[in-house]
Amino acid sequence: PEVVSQRRLPSRQRFFGDLSQCLFDFVIQLLPTESEVQVKEDVRRLLERLIRTIEPSSRLLSFGSTANGFSLRNSDMDLCCLIDSDERLSASDLVTMLGDLLERETKFHVKPLPHARIPIVKLSLDPSPGLPLGIACDIGFENRLALENTRLLMCYAMIDPTRVRTLVLFLKVWSKRRKINSPYKGTLSSYGYVLLVIYFLVHVKNPPVLPNLQQMPPLRPISKEDTHVAGYNTWFFDDVELLRTRWHSENNDSVAELLVDFFRYFARDFSYNTGVASIRAGFLKKASKGWQNDLSSRFHDSRERNRLCIEDPFELDFNVGRCVSKDGIYTIRGEFMRASRILANRPERAVIALAELCA
Ligand code: ATP
Ligand code: MG
Structure with missing residues (x-):
């Protein structure tokens, strides 16, 4: 009966159902023992x-x-x-x-x-x-800021463990297999990819999949001493248990739908030339942060730094994507397009689509 009812679903729904299941199965076997x-x-x-x-x-x-x-x-x-x-x-x-x-x-x-x-x-x-x-x-x-940003990412993972962790873990495997996860070679760190996923789930998806933990009203007054680390404001709403009773996402997209949209957005819609992805504040302009890649500049180095702009959640003057080179951004964006193309064809078998994505 399972099989029959699956067959009756429209092909789009069936594809996303299968692909979501494959994504769970795929990441589960890659978790640490x-x-x-x-x-x-x-x-x-x-x-x-x-x-x-x-x-x-x-x-x-x-x-x-x-x-x-x-x-x-x-x-x-x-x-x-x-x-x-x-x-x-x-x-x-x-x-x-x-x-x-x-x-x-x-x-x-x-x-x-x-x-x-x-x-x-x-x-x-x-x-x-x-x-x-x-x-x-x-x-x-x-490195107290790194401890804080780890805690922030952990809280985001806990709000919607199934969707957030599956997406992030899949993208980590995918970016490693496609060789676009090496900051030393001009591509992006895992940390950078995780920030892109959270940015997408908080600010691009409508309705959002995740709330913005850095902009939620605090439960009680907070003092500067309590929230500043190394001169940066590291406050965020970290009572996830309470949040689960107060905040519910209206977004019911499956993991597979989110993945397809994520690839499409970063293949096609995100403005790499002028935009900054900020999980704290949404889409920002490079100009507003002084992060333009000034093509006329003699300073080769500084413009190399701002091809892909991802604002660190706390260290606001730090571009997490600064390691991405001109070739790197070309390759990364090419990979987003490739992934988007593979999934847009909705191959008959989701498991084959995944294998091809990570080939
Ligand atoms: P992996 O499993 O691939 O090692 P990871 O989640 O540990 O992935 P890394 O890129 O190794 O991610 O980064 C580890 C931590 O180091 C991050 O969680 C972050 O706290 C800190 N970090 C890494 N890169 C940066 C960066 N460019 N700016 C600020 N903090 C960073
Ligand atoms: Mg690490």
Whole structure:
């Protein structure tokens, strides 16, 4: 009877139903295993114990995908060391010292980068039975904004876990398979793609799938000291439990419909030349932020920076897409068009469409 009723559905509805199911099935098998989660937590604890031999008051916290609900199997670990003491060493000294210590005391391959814009220690571990693909981990210091933006993304994921997580995880796999997820090679970071998805669900879809957590009225008066981190306002409505009782999306689109619309919007409708995608404020003009790519400028570098503009949710003067090069934006947009074209044909079998998308 299931099959018969499926057949009677109009083909458009049937396609979206099938594709949504395929998307769930596809991302579920790519989630981290329980043992991977456990090994990562063990690694975090071990590293925290070692760091405390240098700075007794330090805490090592997870951020990025391991902490925000958008983790795929074998994703890297982003760790941030916070030190609750006024007389602490500089980040670059800590990186050097921690690098030496970890090299002596652990089996990690260690690469300290004390002079990077954000000093970090890079670690990796060879494959083992519990971790067949090994582990990669970056440890930074005092990066409190990253902890806050991780929490913001986590809250968005919790509001509508099924649709938001499925979309984000699929786009992460897709962008990795299509090789457009390498900020060092001129394309966009995972963080950038996640911001594009949230921007789309908050500001492009009408009715919206998600509320704007940064613009909701606070429940009680808030003071500047409570909300500012490193000089930036990081306030957002973070009581997701309460929100679930007060806010309901009027948007009932399936995951598949949202994915198709997402690709179409970024293939065709988003104005890359003049626009900035901001999850805080919606569509902004590059000119209003001083982020024009001035083609007449002699300064090759500065105009390279603003091909794709994505405002960081808190660090408003920071373009998360600044790493995207001229070739990079061309490739990324080409990939959005390719994906849009594949899905617009509504192939007979959704599973084949997915395979082709990520081929
Ligand atoms: P993956 O699973 O692919 O590692 P991820 O969700 O961990 O994805 P990353 O791009 O590794 O995403 O970023 C990890 C975290 O680092 C983000 O959640 C964010 O807090 C911070 N971050 C990364 N890139 C930037 C950036 N350009 N600006 C500000 N913060 C960033
Ligand atoms: Mg990461």
